[in-house]
Structures are given as structure tokens and as C-alpha cells.
Amino acid sequence: MSETMISTAPEKRAAVSIKDLNKTIGKRHILHDITFDAYEGEVFGFLGPNGAGKTTTIKMIVGLLSIDSGEVSICGNNVVKNFEKAMNNVGGIVENPEMYKNLTGYQNLWHYGRMRSGITKERIDEVAELVGLTNRINEKISKYSLGMRQRLGVAQSILHHPKVLILDEPTNGLDPAGIKDLRDILKNLAHKEGVCVIVSSHLMSEMELMCDRVGVISKGVMLGVYSIADLLAASEGETEDYVIRTNDSVKTLSLLSGYNASCNENGDVELILPKESDNAGIADVNKMLIENGVLLYTVSLKPKKKLEDVFIEMTSNEQEGGQIV
Numbered sequence: 001m002s003e004t005m006i007s008t009a010p011e012k013r014a015a016v017s018i019k020d021l022n023k024t025i026g027k028r029h030i031l032h033d034i035t036f037d038a039y040e041g042e043v044f045g046f047l048g049p050n051g052a053g054k055t056t057t058i059k060m061i062v063g064l065l066s067i068d069s070g071e072v073s074i075c076g077n078n079v080v081k082n083f084e085k086a087m088n089n090v091g092g093i094v095e096n097p098e099m100y101k102n103l104t105g106y107q108n109l110w111h112y113g114r115m116r117s118g119i120t121k122e123r124i125d126e127v128a129e130l131v132g133l134t135n136r137i138n139e140k141i142s143k144y145s146l147g148m149r150q151r152l153g154v155a156q157s158i159l160h161h162p163k164v165l166i167l168d169e170p171t172n173g174l175d176p177a178g179i180k181d182l183r184d185i186l187k188n189l190a191h192k193e194g195v196c197v198i199v200s201s202h203l204m205s206e207m208e209l210m211c212d213r214v215g216v217i218s219k220g221v222m223l224g225v226y227s228i229a230d231l232l233a234a235s236e237g238e239t240e241d242y243v244i245r246t247n248d249s250v251k252t253l254s255l256l257s258g259y260n261a262s263c264n265e266n267g268d269v270e271l272i273l274p275k276e277s278d279n280a281g282i283a284d285v286n287k288m289l290i291e292n293g294v295l296l297y298t299v300s301l302k303p304k305k306k307l308e309d310v311f312i313e314m315t316s317n318e319q320e321g322g323q324i325v
């Protein structure tokens with residue numbers, strides 16, 4: 001009997017599962033039925049403008065804020081019913097991590113590690129290396145720059161090998177090189193060590209480079225969860241848009257009557273061609289215009305909409321005139 005190979009896509013396991021989460025502080029209903037899953041082995045971006053409810057949600061995940069209604073589970077442990085088990089699987093930085101300025105980076109890690117079992121000197125050296133602080137780990141933190149403190153915060157939060165790492169706006173204050181380093185560290189933790197990494201941000205441009213999926217939140221409402229690869233493919237589209245500048249737009253438009261062409265606000269002609277025609281389609285158009293006596297000045301590709309613009313449209317406060325509500 002011949003053996004049949006059955007290949008199945010690897011099953012995605014939710015490391016953090018959030019269902020119908022609600023929070024009211026004072027008279028303000030801050031979170032409305034927030035629901036999403038973040039998987040093992042992925043970097044999940046929690047993306048939303050200022051005041052959207054990111055920090056509030058994260059605080060509820062890590063047990064710093066009580067839950068009004070709804071559920072949060074970490075590796076299958078409900079954070080209310082099974083608090084300790086749930087928290088054993090989480091590492092994170094929410095707002096400013098607590099550190100002792102008069103102690104060195106190493107001493108801070110050692111001090112923090114004492115609260116957990118099984119943290120060895122080797123593990124401290126390992127995390128210091130991972131976040132690029134080996135050369136400065138024996139200096140007092142009062143001498144650290146903001147970016148170095150951020151790195152130490154990441155080192156501290158992964159010390160105990162958590163299955164879930166949650167970082168609230170981790171790139172705040174980092175320089176471009178620091179952002180890239182952090183991105184690489186987080187991607188490695190997710191993709192090589194299977195950690196579920198959740199990072200919040202208000203910048204899609206940053207999430208696009210760092211995350212596998214993003215959950216978009218606005219005014220306490222989850223607008224959707226999207227894979228970055230799908231978003232990029234959708235924004236690429238199946239057509240190319242050209243802007244054609246000639247000496248006679250009216251004549252150009254009439255010559256292109258069989259095409260999907262129109263005049264834009266600058267008086268130039270915009271032409272949409274299917275992508276699969278490659279360059280042949282635009283070459284035919286150029287030839288035809290020239291043969292009909294049109295002076296062709298420029299033909300340019302119209303830039304595609306950036307994901308950042310898509311996100312801003314999705315979450316814009318048009319009715320409030322840009323005001324935070």
C-alpha cells in the first residue's frame with residue numbers, strides 16, 4: 001500500500017485570546033467589546049491613534065486594570081480566574097518600566113530575576129547580548145540614554161522566557177537604528193522562538209515593517225484584524241495608473257476613448273491599464289498618440305496609496321475636526 005503524504009498548514013494557536021472586553025472609567029466608556037486573538041510565533045501590532053484605547057487594553061491583558069466585562073486568556077489561562085498561571089506566561093512593558101537608576105543594568109536584571117525562579121547569570125548575559133547591551137551592562141542606568149533604557153526594559157521582560165511579550169509603544173524615543181534593532185529582536189523572538197509578541201503603535205509605517213498582522217482600534221472599537229501581506233497585496237492592486245502629459249489633453253482623451261481614461265484636476269490624462277499587460281499596453285498607447293500627432297511630454301506611474309494613508313482614512317476623526325474624543 002502506498003503512503004500518502006498529507007500536508008496541512010500549521011495550526012495557529014492563540015496565545016492571547018480577548019473576547020468582548022469592555023471598560024468604563026468614570027463616565028467614559030473607553031473600550032467597546034474588544035475581541036481579537038494573537039498567535040504564537042507572530043508579531044501582532046495593536047494599532048490606533050492617540051486615545052484609541054491601546055494602553056487601556058494592554059493594561060487589562062497584563063492585569064494592571066480590572067476587567068468590567070469580557071474575557072482575557074493567556075495560553076489558555078483566564079486572567080481573572082487563573083491570574084498567576086496567566087501572568088507566568090507574560091512579559092511586558094507598559095509605560096515606564098520600573099528600574100533602579102543607581103544600580104547597573106546587570107544589577108537591575110539580577111534584582112528583577114530574583115523575583116522569578118531559575119534566572120541564571122548565563123540567562124542575564126544572554127538577554128543583555130540579545131538586546132545589544134553587553135558592552136554597557138555594568139554601567140549605572142542613570143548613565144543610560146532613553147534607547148538604552150528601552151533595550152534594558154525588553155531584556156527585563158524576556159528574562160523568564162515568557163510565551164507572550166507585550167510592549168506598549170516600544171519604539172518611542174528610539175533612533176532609526178534602534179528601531180531597526182528592536183524590530184529584528186522582536187521578529188526573532190516571534191519567528192524563531194515562537195513567542196507571541198504584541199506591540200502597540202500609532203504608526204502603520206512602523207507596524208508594516210515589524211508585524212505579521214495588525215489589529216486596528218479606533219475610539220475603543222476594534223475595526224478589524226488584517227494580515228500585513230494581504231494589506232500590501234490589496235494596496236498593490238491589479239492595475240497600473242499612468243499620468244500622461246501632452247500638448248493636447250482633449251485630443252489625447254478622445255484618442256483613448258476605448259480605454260479607461262479620464263482627465264485629472266491638473267488637466268493631465270489619467271489612464272488605468274491592467275497589470276498583466278506588462279509594459280506592452282503603455283507602449284501601444286505611446287505609439288498611437290505619437291502617430292496621431294500628439295506631443296507626448298511625460299508618462300509617469302501614479303504612486304500607489306500607502307498603507308499609512310489607508311490607516312488614517314480608516315481611523316480619521318473627520319466629524320470631530322481631528323479632535324480626540
Ligand SMILES: Nc1ncnc2c1ncn2[C@@H]1O[C@H](COP(=O)(O)OP(=O)(O)OP(=O)(O)O)[C@@H](O)[C@H]1O
Pocket residue numbers: 025026028030048049050051052053054055056057202325
Ligand atoms: N485613568 C483614566 N481615567 C479616565 N480616562 C482614562 C484613564 N485612562 C485612560 N483614559 C481615557 O481612555 C481613552 C483611551 O486611552 P489610552 O491610554 O488607552 O489610549 P491609547 O490608545 O493608548 O493612546 P496613546 O496613543 O495616546 O497612548 C482616552 O480617552 C483616555 O483619556
Ligand SMILES: [Mg+2]
Pocket residue numbers: 054055056168
Ligand atoms: Mg497609550
